[in-house]
Amino acid sequence: MKKLKVLLVGINSQYVHSNLAIRYLKAYTKDLDYNSVIKEFSINDRVERILEELIREKADIIAFSCYIWNREMVRGLSKLIKLVDERIEIIYGGPEVSFDGREFLEKNEGEYLIEGEGEETFRSLIKYKIRGKGPYSVDDEDAFSDKCRLIVNNQTINKEEDIPLNIEGLFYKKGKEVFYGGIRSNIDINQVVFPYDEEDELDNKIVYYEASRGCPFRCKYCLSSVDRNIRFRDIEKVKKELGYLMDKKVRLVKFVDRTFNCDEKFATGIWEFLTNQDTETKFHFEISANILTNNQVNVLSKAPKGRFQFEVGVQTTNNQILKNINRYISFEDVAEKVKEVKALGNISQHLDLIAGLPGEDFHSFKNSFNQVYSIRPEEIQLGFLKILKGSPMMDEKDKWEMKYSPYPPYEILKTKDISYEELLVLKKVESVVDKYYNSGKFNTVLEYFEKQFDNPFDFYYSLGMFFDEKGYFSRNISNAEYYRVFLEFNSEKLRGENKALRNIIKYDYLMFNKKKWIPEFLENENDKRWTKELREKVLSLNLDIDKNKLHVEKFTIDMLNFVKTKEILDKITYLVYDENNLNKIVDVTGLI
Structure with a gap:
């Protein structure tokens, strides 16, 4: 007899991401007699x-993991699936459908929707489907109970075959009617089965891991x-599972715990x-710094x-705004x-700010940016408030x-305190902060420009406006052009001289790019004539650098100074640059 086949589908925001939720579902039902297959895509794939x-998989059921970034793609795919083969049943789950389950299932193709934590609900549904029952029969003791004999649409339900499917946490559709099995209590996280095994191809993927569920804070x-x-x-279970991922030589494990360090003993x-x-x-951990x-x-x-x-998550440095969102902490x-x-x-630190928070205006956000920037974290993320269904x-x-x-993603357009234009x-x-500051590849250039503005925000504001005026946001520009922009910006906006700046840009460029070719706009007069002669002189110095990984460059200012x-x-x-060590730059001026 043909086994029930279920596709567990994750459509990720980027190729390097992996979907934890569908792996949990497969692991939690691996003892059941059915065939589950994981399929992962990205939102950049063609529908x-x-x-x-x-x-092509010829599945009986397709289950979609739904998030802000893939909701519309999932809705479209579901319609297409039903057009091709209406016999395929569809299950939805995930945070993007958990707070409007009934409405979503009423308005979209599909038979089932799992609310909240899905492991137990999915397991009950699959057990029910394995037994070969139609979606509304009643002799599965896990799926039905006497309390289901109720009034639906003003009619008393007495016949067993008409009793609604009663799986807690599940919405299901019968005709055009949507029924609900009731709220399911959260699962004991220690019952959750470790979701990774030898079949997973985790090379070059960000692997997600969960050591706790829930959050002690009430951010609105x-x-x-x-x-x-x-x-x-x-x-001890966590340590064993992390050991497995390390043995698999996973590049990055990203904990999805909302506040990893909220328990002292566990975190340490x-x-x-x-x-x-x-x-x-x-x-990678999400932490609350103030409770370190x-x-x-x-x-x-x-x-x-x-x-x-x-x-x-800093979100804002304005303590009143923090109170407005139920974060009773101080930025200090x-x-x-x-x-x-x-x-x-x-330790590398990534600090988040959110624009559009209740009560925060443009000036307050600017101040938040400057205060966070003064700390000089490795990354600063400027996010924008999203009004999520189910959030306070x-x-x-x-x-x-x-x-x-x-x-989706339900992003803020304006508030009474900040305008759409702002x-x-x-x-x-x-955009320019992410490209230039967060990449870490332009640090020397940025320091040059920051000196010419009253504060960091004013510099990035001016640079962002320049990008917009030039149309650089609306087209792809090459890696080299991102460096050339600084010369244009300096001469056109600041009326500055580019001789010294050209040297500073070249210094950063050579740190992170191939050194066999340097863009023409970074070349100094006579640079090419000197290259071979300089290289021969440097090789004669017997520096502790592989001669095949060595590059010598001429500057017209004292760069290291x-x-x-x-x-x-x-x-x-x-x-002299050592291509094996970005931090090893040797001044050989005196030796030559």
């Missing part, structure tokens, strides 16, 4: 290609605020374990450099701890006169 691959804009029941996985236990491992795997203890900082100080990455406390971690020198923020949208897109400006600032002091001195200098 036609995804459809072809799904239909966040869906995690709905579940304050924090549940931790057994720490995991960090100590990972610190002592011989591995190249990196680990001295003990946690001490544990982190012993971690190998680059082993840990932290994401810190956050900044103090972020600086402590930065001083360790071994939805209940206050009228109070703050919030207008937001009704389409948010568009911040979008442009966000500028890096240290930000002072420009006219002086012919020669620097």
